[in-house]
Amino acid sequence: MNGSGLAPETRTHLIRSCERIVGPEGVISAPDELRVYECDALTFYHRVMPDLVVLPTSTQQVADVVRLCREAGVPFLPRGAGTGLSGGATPDAGGVMIVLTRMNRILDIDVPSRLATVEAGFINLWLTNAVKRHGLFYAPDPASQQACSIGGNVAENAGGPHCLKYGVTTNHVLGATVVLPDGEVRQLGGKIQDRPGYDLLGVFVGSEGTLGICTEVTVRLLPQPEAVKTLLAVFRTIEEASNAVSGIIARGIIPVAMEMLDREIIKAVEANVKAGYPLDAGAVLLIELDGPRAEIEAEAVGVEATCREHGCIELRVARTDEERALLWKGRKEAAGSVGRITHHYYLQDAVVPRSKLPKILREIGEIGGRYGLIIANVFHAGDGNIHPLICFDLTTPGDLDRAIAAGSEIMKRCIEAGGSVSGEHGIGHEKRDYLPLMYSPADLAAMLRVRAVFDPAGLCNPGKIFPADRPEGHGDRNLQSPAMTAVSDR
Amino acid sequence: MPVATSLTDGLHAIVGADGVFTGPALAEYRLGPATPHAVVFPRDESEVSRLLRLAWEEGLAVVPWGSGGHQSLGYPPSRYDLALNLRRLNRVLEYEPADMTATAQAGIRLADLQRHLESGRQFLPLDPPLASQATLGGILGGNLSGPLRCRYGTARDLVLGIRVAHADGTITKGGAKVVKNVTGYDITKLYLGSHGTLGVILEATFRVYPRPPAEQAWWLSTPELEAAHALAIRILGSHLAPSRVELLDGPAGRACGSPAQGPALFVSIAGVPEAIRAQANDLARMAGEFGSVTTEDPAAPRTWAGLSDFPWLNAERNGKGHGAIWRGGVLPSDCARGMRAIHEASSEWADTAMAASVAHGIVRGTFRAETPEALARSLAASREVLAALGGFLVVLDAPAPVRAQVDVWGPPLDGVGVMQRLKAAFDAKGILNPGRFVGGI
Known part of the structure; x- marks a missing residue:
């Protein structure tokens, strides 16, 4: 679908002008080539082709393209590697897509201050590879880290398995060069911390490309830990495994990762990659500790004891890097293995307080039963960040609708449990109608005021995050009315 | 200044007669040349909301107030009618040790909050200056931190969600009570370090950490x-x-x-x-x-507390008559260079004491000098040498004659126009802490 309704002469004008800005090789306008950009990694939900794709190579080019769009009144949106899972990097209705993959250089690595500055299209994993020889690493490690870009990570405030201890993208980004929706280039934050002023960088991270386009990012690097210890604990039930997670935290231990795989995922993983998980297990809990050697040796004793207290039937400890890689292999291949048990799946993302994990997992099981769908679970248990994979078959009439309805029920249950409808995938296009379940109209109006300050014309990635029935940039209209003084639900 | 009867009546109607102070009690709420007409002590968030609604309708300028320990920060307010003392909003609302999260009201003192978290052998790893009196709201509003940020980060790394009363009394929340959350804008970050100019922080949910053995x-x-x-x-x-x-x-x-x-x-x-x-x-x-x-x-x-409080409390008081304290930032690799440059730039006029949290490149210190002019020269020269390293310097506390000569926030930074537009969007009438923050916000 090509939905913007751009007049042909406007489109031609934009193509010519973009070619002048970035060179002809940096503009894609042929329909068969544009098809590559009709969706991100949310593939079945929302497909819309951009009117054209521009691949700039500098901040100045991005600013020039943005100004061009603004003058023409044409919507535009940024895109990194297109690995996002909520449709945030798919146009709402055509427009110009600004793809940052050609901006993929390291600009600076400052070893003594442990900082790196890279262009937005730089791939997440490249960064850790580039600084390894200095004994450093970049902590956020989303599952797509071999492909996803740092700029996309900033847009989605990406997480990953290891953020239980280290935090998510927002905790590691210190500065960004940003092209605002009016085409102005601004430096938000920077290498030097605590400059006085509002934390514009803080609100920019996780704004899903709706407040501007970041072109350069400065991140904090961490020293590699002295030692890493990876344990795999097998449980009869997911309930016992969840209780073990809470037990470990209650002991004052914060592993660097605690990842859980349920029975369905274990089946799929074993059929695919043979990670050596026992097929009769109800849940597998992967626990990783890192830090000073003596610290994690002491913690490992506590972790083992806690797992056994909660009915763990088997405990393996990786003794070598190869063994560690094997224990992780099943986790890393989990989503990719689900093809062994289903034709299609809808990957969800939500968060509950850690202590509510057993309850929400029980409810997900019930929901799956009611809709006649298998729901497999692989998730960041330490954070309470669940990833139900709702299995369905696109060729079975009504199956997709049932999967979406089941996903919607899961979202509602997570909110009831005091949680959130997205831990790391973002709202994008997919979940914009869920946002009012978490936030009152006044809460959303405050966010829309921020949007209106950054993007008064509403041209920067429109149709994302906020519910479709709310006209963009008109939050103030509601906010000033007496009705908005109502206290939002706690 | 006597308070107009109708205003006093309006305030009494909201917070009761015992929730409004006027007269001599106002002296401790003085900021620069300005003293408020009244200080109010709301008991809950709905009273905060109604007080702000009243201020909004009457165009009264409001200064949110915790312990008052850091009110020297920033410019004096351009207008000042009411001090909004939040110390009666001092409860822990939720604490779930297994989730490592807690929710508390803004007026709670950090020390009392820490005592509460002892029950779960956990703590909030913030160690700002003057921590024995500081309130949660003040710490978050000023984004105050101390040496412990080396390991645990700052309020922006710890706060997961927030409830705020806006200038017109509307109450909204940002974030959630879970440790990971990407739902709409992370608006919580805007309020942290905004010095009460965008909204009044009512409560916050934050990560807590196990107390190390x-x-x-x-x-x-x-x-x-x-x-x-x-x-x-x-x-x-x-x-x-x-x-x-x-x-x-x-x-x-x-x-x-x-x-x-x-x-x-x-x-x-x-x-x-x-x-x-x-x-x-x-x-x-x-x-x-x-x-x-x-x-x-x-x-x-005791040493840890002393380091957190430096240079607010324990810098040498003897010697020259006038003192100023300040805070600056440089690259972590430039801490020694910055400190030496400050020493060289200021030694002609002032005695200096300085400390740096090296992991984050935060330098803080004090000058003592014979005259306000000498202090002002020391601050200006130090700001210049830090700027040459790409850094900055903020004056945290200094006598009024020094403030008249040195801009406490320093030159405006990139994005100040966006900040001013945000202020206008959140507080169109300019009633929240007006004129105190960067760019005259």
């Missing part, structure tokens, strides 16, 4: 500041996991309990005792490489 600290002294700094960079790039790494010049070291006369590095390490022992050995070996003398600190908790 043990902690030990050392003074590592070297003849030259540069060697101590190089040692700090070495430690921070190593596998050691220190809680605090503070670089102090001689006067700051002496004020904070260093056994040496000259520059020193203060390092603390927390964890299980066997891990501390192992790291202590590595630390001593590294220190040896830099020719440093290592002394274990015997009075650790």
Whole structure:
């Protein structure tokens, strides 16, 4: 679908002008080539082709393209590697897509201050590879880290398995060069911390490309830990495994990762990659500790004891890097293995307080039963960040609708449990109608005021995050009315 | 100034007669030349909302107030009608040790909050200056931090969600009560460090951490500041996991309990005792490489508090008559260079004491001088040398004649126009702490 309704002469004008800005090789306008950009990694939900794709190579080019769009009144949106899972990097209705993959250089690595500055299209994993020889690493490690870009990570405030201890993208980004929706280039934050002023960088991270386009990012690097210890604990039930997670935290231990795989995922993983998980297990809990050697040796004793207290039937400890890689292999291949048990799946993302994990997992099981769908679970248990994979078959009439309805029920249950409808995938296009379940109209109006300050014309990635029935940039209209003084639900 | 009866009546109707102070009690709420007409003590968020609604309708300027310990920060308000004292909003609302999260009201004192979290053997790892009196709302509004940020980060890393009363009394929330959350804008970040200019923080949900089973600290002294700094960079790039790494010049070291006369590095390490022992050995070996003398600190908790409070409380008070305290930022690798440059730039006019949290490149210090002019010159010259390193300097407290000569926030930074538009969008009538923040916000 090509939905913007751009007049042909406007489109031609934009193509010519973009070619002048970035060179002809940096503009894609042929329909068969544009098809590559009709969706991100949310593939079945929302497909819309951009009117054209521009691949700039500098901040100045991005600013020039943005100004061009603004003058023409044409919507535009940024895109990194297109690995996002909520449709945030798919146009709402055509427009110009600004793809940052050609901006993929390291600009600076400052070893003594442990900082790196890279262009937005730089791939997440490249960064850790580039600084390894200095004994450093970049902590956020989303599952797509071999492909996803740092700029996309900033847009989605990406997480990953290891953020239980280290935090998510927002905790590691210190500065960004940003092209605002009016085409102005601004430096938000920077290498030097605590400059006085509002934390514009803080609100920019996780704004899903709706407040501007970041072109350069400065991140904090961490020293590699002295030692890493990876344990795999097998449980009869997911309930016992969840209780073990809470037990470990209650002991004052914060592993660097605690990842859980349920029975369905274990089946799929074993059929695919043979990670050596026992097929009769109800849940597998992967626990990783890192830090000073003596610290994690002491913690490992506590972790083992806690797992056994909660009915763990088997405990393996990786003794070598190869063994560690094997224990992780099943986790890393989990989503990719689900093809062994289903034709299609809808990957969800939500968060509950850690202590509510057993309850929400029980409810997900019930929901799956009611809709006649298998729901497999692989998730960041330490954070309470669940990833139900709702299995369905696109060729079975009504199956997709049932999967979406089941996903919607899961979202509602997570909110009831005091949680959130997205831990790391973002709202994008997919979940914009869920946002009012978490936030009152006044809460959303405050966010829309921020949007209106950054993007008064509403041209920067429109149709994302906020519910479709709310006209963009008109939050103030509601906010000033007496009705908005109502206290939002706690 | 007598308070208009109708306003007093309006305030009494909201918070009761015992919730409004006027008269001599207002002296301690004075900011620069301005004294408010009244100070109000709401009991809950709905009273805060109604007070703000009244202020909004009447166009009254409101200064949110916690313990008042850091009110010297910023410009004096351009208008000042009401001080909004939040100390009666002082409850812990939720605490779930297994989730490592807690929710508390803004007026709670950090010390009381920490006592509450003791029940779960956890704590909120924030150690701002004047922590014994500081309130949660004040700490978040000022984004205050201390040496512990080396390990745990700042409020922006710890706060998960927030409830705020806006200028018109509307109450909204941002974030959630879970540790990971990407739902709409992370608007919570805007309020942290906004000095009450965008909204009044009512409550916050934050991550808490387990209290480490043990902690030990050392003074590592070297003849030259540069060697101590190089040692700090070495430690921070190593596998050691220190809680605090503070670089102090001689006067700051002496004020904070260093056994040496000259520059020193203060390092603390927390964890299980066997891990501390192992790291202590590595630390001593590294220190040896830099020719440093290592002394274990015997009075650790008291020393920690002293370092957090420096230079607010324990900088040397004797000597010259006028004092100012300040805070600046440089690259972590530039801490020693910045401190030496400040010393050289100011020594002609003032006595100096300085400390740096090396991991984040935050330098703080004090000047004492014979005259306000000398103080102002010291601050201006120091700001200039930090700017040459790409850094900045903010004046935290100084006498009025100094403030008249030196802009406490310094030159405007990139994005100040966006900030001014945000202020206008959130507080169109300019009633929240008007005129106190950067760019006249």
